[in-house]
Amino acid sequence: MLGISEGERSLNRYIRSTFQALVHAIIPPHYRNKDLFGTVQVAGAQELHVYEYVIWILEHSISLPVKEQLNLVNGSMSKATAELLDAGAVQLIQTGQILYPLNVTEFSSGGPFTTLSKVDRLRAITLIERLNINLENLSIPYKSNPELVRDMMDVLNELTLFGHYSEWTAYGTTRLFSPEYRRVEHFPHGWYQTGYPGPSFGYRDFRGFLATYKHKKVDD
Amino acid sequence: MANLDVIVIGAGGGGAVIAKELGEKGLNVLVLEAGPWYGNKKWPNPNSQQGAQSSSTSEDLDVILYKQLLNKFEMNMNDLVSGRFRWGPADRSRSQWFRNAKQKGIIWQCSGVGGTTQTYTANCPRAYPAAIDQVWPLSYCELVPYYEKVETTLPVNFAATTAKEELFYYGAKKAGWNLIPTLDVTVPGYRPQPNAILPPNENITNLNITVEQLSWMEGCTLAGHCINGCPHGPSIDKIAKRSTNVSYVPLALKTGNVCIRPNAFVIKIITENTVSKGLHAVGVKIRDTWTGEQEELRAEIIVMASGSIESPRLWLNSGLPVNPWVGRGLVNHYMDWVSGIFDEKNLIQILGTPDVNPFVGNTCGARLDYPGLGTLQTVGMSPGLTASFYGLSESGYSFLNKPSMNDPWDIKGRLSGYELKEAMDSYRRTLNILVSTDDEVDQRNGITLDPVISDENGFVPVVTYRPTKKSIRKRSELTKMAADLLRKAGAKKVIWTNWPAGMMIHLESTMRMGFVVNQDCESFQVKRLYIADNSVHYNSLGGVNPTLTTQALATRTAEKVVEKYFN
Numbered sequence: 001m002l003g004i005s006e007g008e009r010s011l012n013r014y015i016r017s018t019f020q021a022l023v024h025a026i027i028p029p030h031y032r033n034k035d036l037f038g039t040v041q042v043a044g045a046q047e048l049h050v051y052e053y054v055i056w057i058l059e060h061s062i063s064l065p066v067k068e069q070l071n072l073v074n075g076s077m078s079k080a081t082a083e084l085l086d087a088g089a090v091q092l093i094q095t096g097q098i099l100y101p102l103n104v105t106e107f108s109s110g111g112p113f114t115t116l117s118k119v120d121r122l123r124a125i126t127l128i129e130r131l132n133i134n135l136e137n138l139s140i141p142y143k144s145n146p147e148l149v150r151d152m153m154d155v156l157n158e159l160t161l162f163g164h165y166s167e168w169t170a171y172g173t174t175r176l177f178s179p180e181y182r183r184v185e186h187f188p189h190g191w192y193q194t195g196y197p198g199p200s201f202g203y204r205d206f207r208g209f210l211a212t213y214k215h216k217k218v219d220d
Numbered sequence: 221m222a223n224l225d226v227i228v229i230g231a232g233g234g235g236a237v238i239a240k241e242l243g244e245k246g247l248n249v250l251v252l253e254a255g256p257w258y259g260n261k262k263w264p265n266p267n268s269q270q271g272a273q274s275s276s277t278s279e280d281l282d283v284i285l286y287k288q289l290l291n292k293f294e295m296n297m298n299d300l301v302s303g304r305f306r307w308g309p310a311d312r313s314r315s316q317w318f319r320n321a322k323q324k325g326i327i328w329q330c331s332g333v334g335g336t337t338q339t340y341t342a343n344c345p346r347a348y349p350a351a352i353d354q355v356w357p358l359s360y361c362e363l364v365p366y367y368e369k370v371e372t373t374l375p376v377n378f379a380a381t382t383a384k385e386e387l388f389y390y391g392a393k394k395a396g397w398n399l400i401p402t403l404d405v406t407v408p409g410y411r412p413q414p415n416a417i418l419p420p421n422e423n424i425t426n427l428n429i430t431v432e433q434l435s436w437m438e439g440c441t442l443a444g445h446c447i448n449g450c451p452h453g454p455s456i457d458k459i460a461k462r463s464t465n466v467s468y469v470p471l472a473l474k475t476g477n478v479c480i481r482p483n484a485f486v487i488k489i490i491t492e493n494t495v496s497k498g499l500h501a502v503g504v505k506i507r508d509t510w511t512g513e514q515e516e517l518r519a520e521i522i523v524m525a526s527g528s529i530e531s532p533r534l535w536l537n538s539g540l541p542v543n544p545w546v547g548r549g550l551v552n553h554y555m556d557w558v559s560g561i562f563d564e565k566n567l568i569q570i571l572g573t574p575d576v577n578p579f580v581g582n583t584c585g586a587r588l589d590y591p592g593l594g595t596l597q598t599v600g601m602s603p604g605l606t607a608s609f610y611g612l613s614e615s616g617y618s619f620l621n622k623p624s625m626n627d628p629w630d631i632k633g634r635l636s637g638y639e640l641k642e643a644m645d646s647y648r649r650t651l652n653i654l655v656s657t658d659d660e661v662d663q664r665n666g667i668t669l670d671p672v673i674s675d676e677n678g679f680v681p682v683v684t685y686r687p688t689k690k691s692i693r694k695r696s697e698l699t700k701m702a703a704d705l706l707r708k709a710g711a712k713k714v715i716w717t718n719w720p721a722g723m724m725i726h727l728e729s730t731m732r733m734g735f736v737v738n739q740d741c742e743s744f745q746v747k748r749l750y751i752a753d754n755s756v757h758y759n760s761l762g763g764v765n766p767t768l769t770t771q772a773l774a775t776r777t778a779e780k781v782v783e784k785y786f787n
Contacts, residue, residue, distance in 0.1 A: 026636045032645060042641070061301045063315035066680070069673045119619075122636055126616050147322035154324045154720065157611035157634055165644060166295040166604025178313045179302045180268050184293065194603040194647035196579055199292035202431035202441025202452070203580045205573075206424045207381040210389060210412045211401030215372045 010109060011079065017110030018082035019051035025121040026160045045164045048189055049175070053163035054078075054156065056176060070141045080139040081152060082111065088124035089113040091133045097123065129153040165190035224250050224519035225786065227504055229486045229534070232335015233767045234752040234774045235525030236464035236472060237370070241778030243475030247786060250274075250479050250517065251472075252506055254526070255331025256310030257482040258338075259286030259456050259465070266482075267304065267312040270510040276479035278470050281456040290449035294602040297448045298339065305330040305339040305449065309509040310483055319529065320670050320682040324614065325722020327683065329527060333482055334465030336527070340767060341446045341584040341599075342416040342461050344376040346403050347769050348591040348762030351658065356758040357739040360404075366772035367403075371414075373471070374462045376768070378412035380420050382442055382581030383571050385412065387562075387651055388598045390570050391709025392588055395701075400589065408590040413597065414768075416462035417446070417582050418453075446583035447601055483509045485677050489522060489538040491746055499541070501749040507677060521748050521781055525774070528727035528755040529681050532667045535731070537678035541745040545735035547667035551760035553594065554687045554695050555723045556655035557609055558629070558702040560711030561646045570710065575648040578606070584654070588705070593694050594657040594763025596702050603647055610635040610643060614720045628703035629716040643715065651709070653702040656726065658763035659691035666730050687721050728766050731755035740780035741773060748785070752777050 004012075023045035031039040045051070058077040067073055072080070089112035092098055100117035107114035116124060127133060128149060135144050142149050162168075168175060172185035191198055225247040228235045239251045256266040261282045263271035266289070289304065290297065297304050301316050307329045308316035319327055330336045346367050349360040370376070378401070379385065392410035393399075400409030421439030423429045434441045435452040440460040443452060450461035457470035472478040488505035503518035524531045532547035540546075564574040578600030588596040601609075611634055615621050618633035635643055643650070665686060669679040687695070703714045733739060733756050741756050743749040752774040754766045761769055 027640060028637060030638065030641050057299075057301050060315055062318060063675060066315075066318045066673060066675055118637070122617050123620070126620055129616050151321070151324045151722075153616075154612050154634070157636070158326075158608045161607035161611045161640070162295070162299070162604045164604075165607040166299075166602070167293045168295045168604075179296065179299075180312050182296070190603055190607075190644075194644050195575075196603045196647065199445070199448075200431070200441075200443045200579075201435040202424070202443045203382070203577075204425050204427075204431075204442075205382045205577070205580050206420050206442060207383070207386055209378060209419075210381055210385070210399070211378045213378065213401075213403065215368075215375060 013109035014111060015055060015078050015082050016051065017107035017114050018085055019054050019078070020046050021107050021110060021114040021121060022085065022156060023050045023054065023160045025118040026157055027164050028118060042193055043189055045160055048164060048169045050160055050163040050169070052176060053168050054159045057159055072141060075139060080142060081156070083139050084128060084142050084149065084152065085113040085124065086111040087133045087138060088128035089116055091127050092116065092120060092124045125153050165194060167191065224248055224517070226521045226523060226781070227252060227517060227519040228523045228525055228752070229504065230335060230524070230526035230530070230753065231333045231464070231469065231480055232525065232527065232753070233337045233464055234754070234770045235335070235523070236468035237771045237774040238523055238525065238752040238778050239478050240468045240472035240475065241775050242781065243472050243477040245778065245782050246477060247782070248477055250481065250519065252484040252486055252504065253331070253333050253480060253482045254485040254509065255333070255482060257333040257480070258289045258304070259283065261285065263482070266310055270483070274479050274481035276473060278457070278473040281470060283453070283455050286456055287451040290451040292445045292448045292451070294448055294604045298605060300326060300328070305332070307331055311510065317677070318673070318675055318680050320673065320680055321722060322682060322684060323722040324612065324720035325724060326612070327529070327724040329529070333469060333480060334463040337463040337767065338449060338465060339447050340463065341582070342463070343584050343597065343765040344371065344374065344414050344416050344768040345587070345589070345764040347764055348405050348589070350406065350591045351759060351762030357734045363769070363772055366775045367768065369775055370768060370771040374416040374467050376414050376416050377419050379415050379417065379582045379585035380440065380442070381412065382585065383573055384576050384578055384581060384598050384600050384651055385586040386571055387576055387709055388586040388705070391705040394708035395705045397588060405589045405591060410586065410588040413582065413585050413587050415582060415584070416467070418460045418462070440582065442581045444579040444581060444583060444600060447605065485509055486526070486534060487537065487677050489534060489540060489746070489749065490516065491540065498747055499745065500747040512676065521750065521785060523750045523752050525752040527753050528730045529667055529683060531751055531753055531755045532730045533669065533678070533681040536669045543736055543745060545663070545732055547730050548663045548665070549661040549729045549732050550666040550685055550727060551659045551661055551729045552685050552724050553726045553760055553763055554657040554659040554691045554721060555725060556695055556699050556719045557717040558653045558655060558699055558706065559643070559715040559717070560651045560706030560709065561643065561713040561715070562649045562651070562710060563712050564649065566710040567649060576651050577648055578650060578652065588701070589764070590698070590701070591762055592658065594655065594698050596698060596705065597654045597656065599652045599654045603644065606647065606652065607644055610640060610717055612720060612723070613718050615718045628700055628707065629714040631713065631715040633718055635715070651706060651711070653706065655695060655698045655702055656763045657691055657695040657698060659694070659760050660688045661729055661732070661759055662686070662688050683724065685721055685724070726766050728754040728757040728760055733758045740784070741777040742780070750777055750781060
């Protein structure tokens with residue numbers, strides 16, 4: 001790709017791998033009983049590219065003028081957030097709290113967070129959430145900002161869940177477009193997984209009224 | 221517009237009401253709305269093109285356009301960053317407007333004509349009398365005629381029953397609660413939700429009429445898209461869910477005296493200080509959200525109806541007089557989330573169907589009220605929103621917070637991995653309960669200006685909420701009640717998410733009556749400046765949904781404005 005330096009490509013791979021590892025830990029693929037004779041594999045958030053949604057939101061939620069005031073102009077929210085996850089991972093590793101061996105090959109170009117097992121990634125997030133990391137060493141906007149650090153751990157989960165179980169995955173080739181230009185290309189995976197039938201004109205499940213009341217006439 | 225009588229800032233739950241009431245009294249009203257207008261011919265592409273400047277006739281309302289825009293897809297409509305219902309400019313290629321919330325949680329507010337009522341679930345309970353009498357500067361009796369007027373206008377009815385309400389009633393009854401089919405709640409009990417949703421069409425079960433045909437007829441189709449945005453009805457003013465853009469706005473336009481200008485962010489209240497009038501409001505400075513152009517507009521009276529965050533922010537950014545209660549005293553009902561997962565076999569016995577189907581019917585069709593504690597309400601949403609609510613927790617991941625033997629829930633905390641998949645695989649057999657607490661006003665909570673960060677509309681608001689010990693105790697009791705109700709209904713698994721305190725869905729009391737405004741909702745310090753939104757509430761109403769009370773007060777305030785300044 002012209003115009004993108006090797007450094008930028010490497011950074012993008014780092015960010016992508018970190019968020020792949022994140023969503024993979026929150027919603028891994030799993031097997032569901034299909035019938036008496038077999039199971040079916042259900043895609044997790046990584047397979048459905050939900051990490052792209054999380055990154056997109058982090059990069060688009062704050063306007064440029066506000067980013068400038070946060071000194072975020074030359075950085076990015078997704079990069080700073082990936083580094084925050086790494087800080088939690090390093091703390092988990094250095095304090096001897098990991099439950100499973102590190103795996104450096106699962107996500108290419110990833111940082112320490114991506115080398116953790118799924119459960120250890122969630123435990124690293126828990127360390128961050130409990131502020132058991134050195135906040136002074138973090139990048140802006142997280143540096144010495146415990147409220148934002150704690151909030152972001154919820155946000156990352158919430159975004160992953162909303163991205164996975166809403167129609168975002170069905171925007172397919174248009175999923176990273178500006179919202180006005182996205183088009184639903186197929187039935188969303190998350191809706192299929194939950195049995196949600198999608199947008200509806202109505203349902204017949206009317207079971208009457210438990211109570212009613214008459215409006216008083218009001219003089220206008 | 222020349223010779224304006226009143227400028228109303230915000231076309232949401234309160235602003236649209238006071239505009240209609242003042243328009244009916246013959247006053248010349250301009251409503252300024254920061255966000256877009258969906259379903260008006262003058263803005264055929266409201267999220268990508270600037271469109272016209274204003275609209276003042278109901279002839280401009282276009283139900284076909286409205287149905288195209290409110291397409292019922294949850295991310296397209298509800299994404300807080302880029303959805304059609306967000307707190308941000310109409311142009312969706314731009315970022316949302318920044319709020320500095322220094323805690324876990326979300327702020328669920330929408331810009332646009334209709335404001336947050338575009339996405340609200342239309343719950344319209346009255347305040348508990350015990351939360352008003354001898355507490356507010358007004359008595360409950362004084363509010364009742366205004367409640368009645370709003371209930372007739374919207375109109376408000378008790379919700380229809382579908383499977384999830386039936387299951388809730390079953391559990392409530394089994395748990396020992398009584399049915400209280402009333403609007404004036406003085407004792408604990410369960411009841412159908414009083415809501416601003418038209419009752420189902422009489423043909424709802426007539427198989428000779430398709431559901432698509434029903435969606436063009438009058439009445440709720442039980443489609444379950446209250447939060448995603450209800451587009452069902454034959455015309456804008458007959459849409460089933462009575463957001464103010466389909467109820468009060470058409471009525472306001474029909475008076476011939478009301479003009480609404482979207483895409484206009486008010487950035488300053490302009491005042492003058494004269495011997496005869498004292499310090500008083502004379503106008504506003506606005507910023508066009510598409511062009512950035514600024515303009516000053518003048519009127520006899522200014523009404524702030526921009527919500528519990530923006531009204532104090534505007535006061536502070538305008539440099540209006542210091543008042544230790546401006547922005548202070550925020551309550552948010554310190555909400556929580558409890559879910560029950562059921563077995564098919566039990567559901568068939570209770571409901572005659574194997575599923576609860578949370579996506580069917582009024583989103584919040586049933587409730588349990590407990591004056592002194594708060595409320596429990598059923599919530600059935602689309603799966604993305606449902607899942608995202610499992611992701612917010614004060615206690616972190618559930619697998620690291622195993623409940624003890626005596627806890628009334630099986631899972632506590634944020635769901636992930638296997639527990640999440642199990643819960644979402646059981647989506648159709650889940651009943652969710654929203655806990656809404658009678659939380660206490662605390663002056664430390666509220667809205668301040670960020671001393672450093674500003675956007676194009678001024679210094680951004682910092683939002684802070686910490687529950688008091690009393691509020692924590694009340695929520696804890698309500699959460700246990702919710703778990704008990706679900707268990708009595710036969711839930712096989714109960715999940716307590718333990719929401720963080722920063723869930724800003726019902727925001728109230730940041731410009732309190734008796735402190736910032738008088739009982740007629742006029743500011744003590746700046747004459748001719750009124751407020752008609754949730755911020756004037758003296759307290760959290762006992763834990764009930766705030767919109768109806770704001771609308772009743774806005775109706776009353778319109779009378780007071782006319783009595784004082786236009787008689």
